[in-house]
Amino acid sequence: MAYKWSDDLLTGNMQIDTEHKELIKAINDLLEACSAGKGRAELEKTVKFLSHYTKTHFGHEEVLQMKYKYPDYNNHKKYHKQFVDNVESIQKKLLSDGPSIVLVGEINSKVANWLTNHIKREDVKVAAHIRDNSK
Numbered sequence: 001m002a003y004k005w006s007d008d009l010l011t012g013n014m015q016i017d018t019e020h021k022e023l024i025k026a027i028n029d030l031l032e033a034c035s036a037g038k039g040r041a042e043l044e045k046t047v048k049f050l051s052h053y054t055k056t057h058f059g060h061e062e063v064l065q066m067k068y069k070y071p072d073y074n075n076h077k078k079y080h081k082q083f084v085d086n087v088e089s090i091q092k093k094l095l096s097d098g099p100s101i102v103l104v105g106e107i108n109s110k111v112a113n114w115l116t117n118h119i120k121r122e123d124v125k126v127a128a129h130i131r132d133n134s135k
């Protein structure tokens with residue numbers, strides 16, 4: 001199952017939106033590699049990219065939040081950490097045991113659904129704050 005970008009995921013901040021699109025693509029690539037039963041090398045590549053890109057993107061978001069003194073910065077940072085931990089635990093399991101239905105389920109719930117909910121609930125607030133404070 002692939003996740004589609006839809007405009008209700010737009011935050012209105014161009015950098016954040018562009019990176020979110022890349023993240024959704026990376027999640028789709030990983031899900032596709034898992035369900036195609038791709039070899040360890042392919043899985044390793046996709047999960048590594050996702051884990052790396054997640055950290056880069058969250059770093060950008062956090063820098064923006066600091067720059068614009070986002071009031072809920074500390075909580076937002078905690079949410080990011082939780083996600084990074086989830087991706088890391090999935091990465092470990094994928095590399096040691098290979099893909100399984102259980103792990104694909106975890107990618108769906110702890111990575112894909114988490115991210116889309118986080119964008120809709122939290123990142124839109126960040127983008128609105130940046131907009132309001134950059135006039």
Ligand SMILES: [Fe+2]
Binds near residue numbers: 122
């Ligand atoms: Fe975020």
